[in-house]
Amino acid sequence: MLRWALAKILQTAAVLLIVSVASFSLLKLAPGDPVELMLGDDYSKESHQSLMVQLGLDRPLPEQYVDWLVRFVRGDWGTSFVSRTPIFQYAFVEALPVTLTLSAAALGLALLIGIPLGVLSAVRKDSAWDAAAAAFSLTGSAFPSFYLGILLIWIFGVAFGLFPTMGFVAPWQDFWGGAYHLVLPAITLSTPFMALIVRITRANLVEVLEQPYIAAARARGEPAWRITWVHGMRNVLMPLATIVGLQLGALLHGAVLTETVFSLPGVGRMITDAVLNREYMVVQAGVMMTGCLVIFTNLAVDLSYPVLDPRLRPR
Amino acid sequence: MAHQSARRTEPQGEHVLPFTDHREPLLSLADISLARNGHSVLDRVSFDLGRGETLGLVGESGAGKSTIALVAMGLLRPPAVTLEGRMQFAEHENLLVESEAGWATLRGRRIAMIFQDPASALNPCFTVGRQLESPLRRLLGFDRAAARRRSIELLESAGLNDAEARLAAFPHELSGGMQQRVMIAIALACNPELLLADEPTSALDVTIQAQIMQLILSQVRARDASCIFVLHDLALASQVCDRIVVLYAGQVVEAGPTESVLRRSLHPYTNALKSCVIELDTETLTPPEGGLPAVGAMPPGCRFAPRCPRASAQCASQTPPLRSLEGRDIACWHPG
Numbered sequence: 001m002l003r004w005a006l007a008k009i010l011q012t013a014a015v016l017l018i019v020s021v022a023s024f025s026l027l028k029l030a031p032g033d034p035v036e037l038m039l040g041d042d043y044s045k046e047s048h049q050s051l052m053v054q055l056g057l058d059r060p061l062p063e064q065y066v067d068w069l070v071r072f073v074r075g076d077w078g079t080s081f082v083s084r085t086p087i088f089q090y091a092f093v094e095a096l097p098v099t100l101t102l103s104a105a106a107l108g109l110a111l112l113i114g115i116p117l118g119v120l121s122a123v124r125k126d127s128a129w130d131a132a133a134a135a136f137s138l139t140g141s142a143f144p145s146f147y148l149g150i151l152l153i154w155i156f157g158v159a160f161g162l163f164p165t166m167g168f169v170a171p172w173q174d175f176w177g178g179a180y181h182l183v184l185p186a187i188t189l190s191t192p193f194m195a196l197i198v199r200i201t202r203a204n205l206v207e208v209l210e211q212p213y214i215a216a217a218r219a220r221g222e223p224a225w226r227i228t229w230v231h232g233m234r235n236v237l238m239p240l241a242t243i244v245g246l247q248l249g250a251l252l253h254g255a256v257l258t259e260t261v262f263s264l265p266g267v268g269r270m271i272t273d274a275v276l277n278r279e280y281m282v283v284q285a286g287v288m289m290t291g292c293l294v295i296f297t298n299l300a301v302d303l304s305y306p307v308l309d310p311r312l313r314p315r
Numbered sequence: 316m317a318h319q320s321a322r323r324t325e326p327q328g329e330h331v332l333p334f335t336d337h338r339e340p341l342l343s344l345a346d347i348s349l350a351r352n353g354h355s356v357l358d359r360v361s362f363d364l365g366r367g368e369t370l371g372l373v374g375e376s377g378a379g380k381s382t383i384a385l386v387a388m389g390l391l392r393p394p395a396v397t398l399e400g401r402m403q404f405a406e407h408e409n410l411l412v413e414s415e416a417g418w419a420t421l422r423g424r425r426i427a428m429i430f431q432d433p434a435s436a437l438n439p440c441f442t443v444g445r446q447l448e449s450p451l452r453r454l455l456g457f458d459r460a461a462a463r464r465r466s467i468e469l470l471e472s473a474g475l476n477d478a479e480a481r482l483a484a485f486p487h488e489l490s491g492g493m494q495q496r497v498m499i500a501i502a503l504a505c506n507p508e509l510l511l512a513d514e515p516t517s518a519l520d521v522t523i524q525a526q527i528m529q530l531i532l533s534q535v536r537a538r539d540a541s542c543i544f545v546l547h548d549l550a551l552a553s554q555v556c557d558r559i560v561v562l563y564a565g566q567v568v569e570a571g572p573t574e575s576v577l578r579r580s581l582h583p584y585t586n587a588l589k590s591c592v593i594e595l596d597t598e599t600l601t602p603p604e605g606g607l608p609a610v611g612a613m614p615p616g617c618r619f620a621p622r623c624p625r626a627s628a629q630c631a632s633q634t635p636p637l638r639s640l641e642g643r644d645i646a647c648w649h650p651g
Contacts, residue, residue: 211435213435213436215390216428217446218422220449221422221505235439235440
């Protein structure tokens, strides 16, 4: 078991290295000479050369890569040309928590509402309720998040003035204020995800409830709620975890759009701004962070399989 | 071997009285009809099961044997299906109209079931101990320690060695035979009055079938419980059942004490089933050719008529009623 987990972690480390190489190449492949950019229009060949040496750009690429990786791991991510602040501070300390908070709120909302809706649909299969949930699910996944975001802003923000339409308040400083500001963006981001969870939960639970072990559980007198929530859902957790893990990447994607619509200072907006300003080092930091996030969540899902399904426990 | 007599059948005079059980019936099915999506699956099925009696429901796949077991277990109920008739169980006058709350006092506690394929009838995500202790704690009010002790006893009496270690095992870690022993232990955990065994050995290795059947029989007898075996194997049924009910296309065609039904079958379908199991050199009997009529396309008269060597014009148009003849119940216009 431990060896299996260790092997998984090593695999993940390999993937991380690949991401880092890709991320490093991004900067090398980007058009334009960074030294030229730093020196401005008017510079001498000597000053260009000395800055190249100073930045280590004259050394062979593998050496530069290792150097870059070491600095990256240490948190030395360079300085933004635009804001003149360290990118680590800007990207990791300020932007990332915003995106994580938004994503966690959206994920929590999607699971908290999506799973019960899916279960209800499965238990009352082919009822009016099931049809309504299916309609919601289809609409939810068909609605583009930027459109839904604007719609929500218009209805709840502008027309009724119930919720703030922009800005971010850290919930760890002011919980209710933070939650208040997160309501609309979290709903926007979670809707397509919730729709997916409703569908996955329903489809898997319907299948599980037809299994002989469910009939057997009923035959030994298990009450209906335990049949659904314990015997049924226990077997749905595994496919659900797979889908949630796979879709977390898409959730981060959605966060980019949502942050832009609601003017949240997260990683999504950071990357958007950086692309527009051609701040490749910031883009690189964003790619590394989101890449690591997706990889780590996938590792977590992989490691959860043996916990969720005893049949997958390595012996 | 099909002629081997059932050991516990009391001798009955032939041509005397219609078959009656002198013991008080535990379960009594009267004219039970079941339809799914408007198509008849069971048609006026009637039979009684005495206390301490072992009854075999025999027939081809699709004859409705397992359906009867599911109805008796309360697992097949409206609105999934439409049910008519009456099913009396102990002091319950009609279980077909019993409320869910009423069923909750019966399922697992007084009526229990063993399923065909133990590999799929045990929840793959829970340990043996959890699935075995759950009914003890929930239905009998055992505390954790007592449930555990009782579980070990149950597993041991179901013939599992190293019972204590087995409690921590997941179903997939056990062999098919061990899984079925666990199922038997679970089903008998609350000492049910009625045990339904749906093809309990069909999914198992031939070499352990006899052991498992023996185990079920001895456990049932030790508890003085009644048992319904759902079997497609008439030879096996003849060895373990006091009485046999032969089903064809959702109807009872012949029912009575094992010995008389097998020694001289009156229904051509029973004869045909017998010919499937007895020695090959008896050429007088022909195995049933063709298949069961499709649900929703039942013949108007006797459902066996299209495959029956004795079929007449009457058979094709009129449904034979279940009547008493030579110590058994039979539904045939031309018995003999």
